[in-house]
Amino acid sequence: MNTLVIGGAGYIGSHCVRQLELAGHTPVVLDNLVFGHRKAVAPHIKFYDGNLGDAALLKEIFEKEKIDLVMHFAAYAYVGESVTDPLKYYDNNFAKVVTLLQAMKDSGVSKFVFSSTCATYGVPEKLPITEDLSQSPINPYGQTKLDVETMLKDCARAHGLSFAAFRYFNAAGAAEDGTIGEAHDPETHLIPLVIDAATGRRGPITIFGTDYPTPDGTCLRDYVHVDDLSRAHIAVFEKLDTPGTALFYNLGTGTPQSVNEVISAVEEVTGLTVPKVIGERRAGDPPALYADSTKAREELGWEIKYTDIRGIVETAWKWHKNHPEGYNS
Incomplete structure (x- = not known):
């Protein structure tokens, strides 16, 4: 499957690009390198240096690369900064996703995998956290992710978009061979x-x-290993063939x-x-x-290595x- 990985030069995105190739898919990366690293993506991978809010560029990529599915890893994710500069987060994490989804609709790309977060739950009602708990974010970062989840559900109903949203807990670790890993500036993990x-x-x-x-x-x-996270994202592909599919999964070790x-x-x-x-x-x-990741294990056959x-x-x-x-x- 030809897969556009937005934010594919970032920490989780770059590991997912590797797992996509291992699973027999063809990744294409779009990253503006604000937080990503060009060296995190192998030279043979098709790479576009650009912004997910650039509708013309998205149209070009969808048509030229014959994209079947889009994966989104391009959110800003510093909770404290989201509190002091919320507009930056609403612009990148939400408004630009509106542009992305419109471009997908216009180009007939109808499958989407979204990197969400356990921050949508806020302070949970109980532990471990299951997907059916109420979502009440306590910061703009979590709110922007929840807003995108809501938008995806609306697009599934109105336009037949098929999507999966994965709510991560603490992504950690690096590739087994030590060639790519975590390099944030500033580092908060x-x-x-x-x-x-x-x-x-x-x-x-x-x-x-x-x-x-x-x-x-x-x-x-x-703490859940970044490669385990990536494998879950790929395991959901076969669940997205029916138009209007809306799936939500927690990803953690429990x-x-x-x-x-x-x-x-x-x-x-x-x-x-x-x-x-x-x-x-x-x-x-x-x-x-x-997390309680029973749903991902049972529905996707997801196994934590x-x-x-x-x-x-x-x-x-x-x-x-x-x-x-x-x-x-």
Whole structure:
């Protein structure tokens, strides 16, 4: 299947491009390289440097590359920034998706896979989080993702769009061979931050609160390997043949890890000591967030390869050792 991967030079998108090829599909990448990295995409992959809000470019790609399906990984995803600059997020994460969906409709491209987020649930009513829980985002980032989900449902009813929206928990890890991985600027994800602290590339890691109602007092989160995420996105393709199909799936391991457990895993894998300091709780940090991914397993046959935090950290460590300066190494 000829698949346009928007944001395909970013962290999750670049891993999905690799998994698409392994599954026998033909990926085409569109990325404006604001956060993506050209080196994350193999030279033989067709690459367009451009913006998903460029309707003329989208029309050209759809026709020239004979696109069958679109995958979207191009959202801005810094929660704090979404609070201080909400218009930036509504423009990129929502308004430009309107342009994308209109271009798809005009070109007769009717299959769409959307990278959503567990942030659409806000503070969940119960744990683990299932797809039928109410969605009440507590920041503009989560709200823009929920707004796109709503728009997709409307387009499915009105235009026969077939789509799947995947609500991730904490994407983590890197490719097994250590050639592509996580390189954000600024970096906000815990595992690379802890690795950087261990190697001395940054100062001590701050543990924000040790008095939560969890086994060791630190927050619990659900870390799922980026390749496992990617395989789920591809497994849904065969479910999208019927016009108007609307699917929603949580993607996580269902087994949360605490901040202290992540730090311990990094120390075990690297053989290094992680310097750390204890800070105050951060406003808006729930004690625990983790997924019930039963629906994805049962309907898509999705199997998680990386079932424990150590395996995830091992792949991240291999990437960081090979690329201490990220894609500038």
